[in-house]
Amino acid sequence: MSSDFTFRRGLVWLRNDLRIQDNTALYRAAKGCAQVAAIFIACPQTWRSHDEGDPVVAFRLVCLRELQQSLAERHIPLYFLELQKFAQVPRAMTQIVEKLDVDALFANAEYPLDEQRRDSDVREALKKIDVPVEYCTDRTLLPPGAVRTGSGDAYKVFTPFKRAFIEQCGGTDFAPLPQPRGMAEDQSWPNWIEVQGAHNLVQTIPEQLPGFQPVPEKNGELLGWRPGEKAAAKRLRQFREDIDGYEDERDFPAIDATSRLSPYLNSGAISIRQCVHMALSLNDGRWTGGSDGISCWLSELIWREFYTHLLVAFPRLCMHKPFKEETDKVPWSYDEAKFRRWCDGETGVPIVDAAMRQLNQTGWMHNRLRMVVASFLSKNLLIDWRWGERYFMQHLLDADFAANNGGWQWAASTGTDAAPYFRVFNPYSQSKKFDRHGEFIREFVPELRELDDDKIHCPPPMENYPPPICDVGESRKHAIAVFADLK
Numbered sequence: 054m055s056s057d058f059t060f061r062r063g064l065v066w067l068r069n070d071l072r073i074q075d076n077t078a079l080y081r082a083a084k085g086c087a088q089v090a091a092i093f094i095a096c097p098q099t100w101r102s103h104d105e106g107d108p109v110v111a112f113r114l115v116c117l118r119e120l121q122q123s124l125a126e127r128h129i130p131l132y133f134l135e136l137q138k139f140a141q142v143p144r145a146m147t148q149i150v151e152k153l154d155v156d157a158l159f160a161n162a163e164y165p166l167d168e169q170r171r172d173s174d175v176r177e178a179l180k181k182i183d184v185p186v187e188y189c190t191d192r193t194l195l196p197p198g199a200v201r202t203g204s205g206d207a208y209k210v211f212t213p214f215k216r217a218f219i220e221q222c223g224g225t226d227f228a229p230l231p232q233p234r235g236m237a238e239d240q241s242w243p244n245w246i247e248v249q250g251a252h253n254l255v256q257t258i259p260e261q262l263p264g265f266q267p268v269p270e271k272n273g274e275l276l277g278w279r280p281g282e283k284a285a286a287k288r289l290r291q292f293r294e295d296i297d298g299y300e301d302e303r304d305f306p307a308i309d310a311t312s313r314l315s316p317y318l319n320s321g322a323i324s325i326r327q328c329v330h331m332a333l334s335l336n337d338g339r340w341t342g343g344s345d346g347i348s349c350w351l352s353e354l355i356w357r358e359f360y361t362h363l364l365v366a367f368p369r370l371c372m373h374k375p376f377k378e379e380t381d382k383v384p385w386s387y388d389e390a391k392f393r394r395w396c397d398g399e400t401g402v403p404i405v406d407a408a409m410r411q412l413n414q415t416g417w418m419h420n421r422l423r424m425v426v427a428s429f430l431s432k433n434l435l436i437d438w439r440w441g442e443r444y445f446m447q448h449l450l451d452a453d454f455a456a457n458n459g460g461w462q463w464a465a466s467t468g469t470d471a472a473p474y475f476r477v478f479n480p481y482s483q484s485k486k487f488d489r490h491g492e493f494i495r496e497f498v499p500e501l502r503e504l505d506d507d508k509i510h511c512p513p514p515m516e517n518y519p520p521p522i523c524d525v526g527e528s529r530k531h532a533i534a535v536f537a538d539l540k
């Protein structure tokens with residue numbers, strides 16, 4: 054072994070960090086080990102129990118195939134293992150580490166509770182065979198737990214969190230890490246190995262996994278999105294040109310004014326540092342001030358950070374519990390027929406239906422509309438927000454537990470720093486304000502295409518479009534009364 058390296062052979066365990074560029078675990082492994090291999094472990098049973106959906110899994114598999122090629126160019130083999138559940142990972146990993154004869158494991162930390170437990174079990178298992186494990190901070194800019202109030206507590210409110218977060222970043226520009234070096238060719242990595250109690254460890258990425266339906270690929274795109282690191286980098290370059298207009302235009306769903314980077318951030322095809330570095334470098338290193346568009350976008354990225362930090366500080370969020378425990382007393386409705394109409398975009402409220410159809414057809418929904426449909430489900434229909442949270446997890450390409458839970462608890466007024474319970478979005482005024490000419494509605498609700506601008510937000514009775522599922526005014530009053538009763 055060359056004395057330049059701490060380890061002879063290292064293994065990088067890839068998860069939601071499917072890229073070569075600026076991947077901390079990969080970079081650390083390439084720096085510290087003479088030879089490096091990578092592994093991805095699919096656990097379809099656990100993924101299903103976490104409500105991972107067909108789109109997100111299909112996207113991940115395509116990202117993995119692209120990544121396998123990029124890694125191969127650097128003589129880093131990418132292995133694939135299919136298990137059922139997270140609980141099987143420690144035993145399987147021990148066998149793999151032994152059979153591949155590696156002496157260190159590197160991975161980027163993941164923060165939902167089950168993922169944290171899995172990772173700590175793997176660390177314990179490998180400790181028994183004297184193999185060190187390094188979990189790196191990569192999904193967030195600062196490690197959860199690092200931003201604390203003066204009394205050492207986690208922040209529960211966004212604005213002071215943001216202030217402390219920026220201060221703690223201390224002027225760093227989050228420059229992406231250098232590319233991992235290429236390895237010398239090494240024939241000693243086996244093509245496959247047998248793993249007891251599991252499928253073989255192979256170098257083939259499957260097209261599909263048990264329990265998940267394939268999502269049709271058209272011209273290399275899934276639901277209109279091109280997976281992978283190259284497409285992510287292209288999207289970031291495009292958004293760089295438009296970022297100054299972000300604050301003014303981001304609320305209008307008919308305009309393509311937001312970055313649409315969320316599926317890439319979620320799968321890790323792009324890093325949070327690449328995004329922040331781009332924005333800071335255009336704004337003279339400033340998080341606030343300078344370009345309104347840039348500082349507003351950076352603020353959204355800090356929301357992402359905030360929700361991830363919250364998850365670690367308050368593990369009950371990972372157990373289907375509301376942040377505000379008293380809101381568990383809300384007499385939530387479990388009306389399946391109404392819920393189905395909401396899912397299918399058949400509520401008779403055009404902006405809600407257009408938004409839900411956008412989600413079903415493209416695997417993504419505009420942020421303004423996520424707030425509108427979440428408020429509509431949890432307030433106007435008073436349906437348990439966890440049903441909506443679950444549906445989003447199953448259908449969004451950017452389904453991220455922390456951001457999704459945070460967004461739902463915000464809209465349902467059950468979360469910390471959430472919308473106050475008496476502020477219920479009126480879907481008709483939201484529609485008139487943010488889709489004034491009904492362009493977005495017309496795109497996704499073709500039944501309403503011929504209606505004038507003044508009728509499209511709240512259509513008259515029609516043969517081919519349902520009447521509204523509820524009286525928006527009355528249901529709003531009812532929801533406010535229910536929440537007020539909790540006091």
Ligand SMILES: Cc1cc2nc3c(=O)[nH]c(=O)nc-3n(C[C@H](O)[C@H](O)[C@H](O)COP(=O)(O)OP(=O)(O)OC[C@H]3O[C@@H](n4cnc5c(N)ncnc54)[C@H](O)[C@@H]3O)c2cc1C
Nearest residue numbers: 311312313314315353357420423451452453456457460461
């Ligand atoms: C009910 C609800 C559910 C949501 N579920 C998710 C989810 O599962 N995954 C997800 O990534 N975002 C979620 N969001 C946040 C937000 O809607 C999306 O991040 C955003 O619409 C993605 O589009 P974009 O990449 O163009 O965002 P941009 O506006 O360009 O923002 C850039 C990035 O900042 C982050 N971001 C922006 N807004 C938020 C926010 N409010 N909370 C946390 N991060 C944010 C995302 O990573 C996003 O890609 C949810 C919001 C709500 C109200």
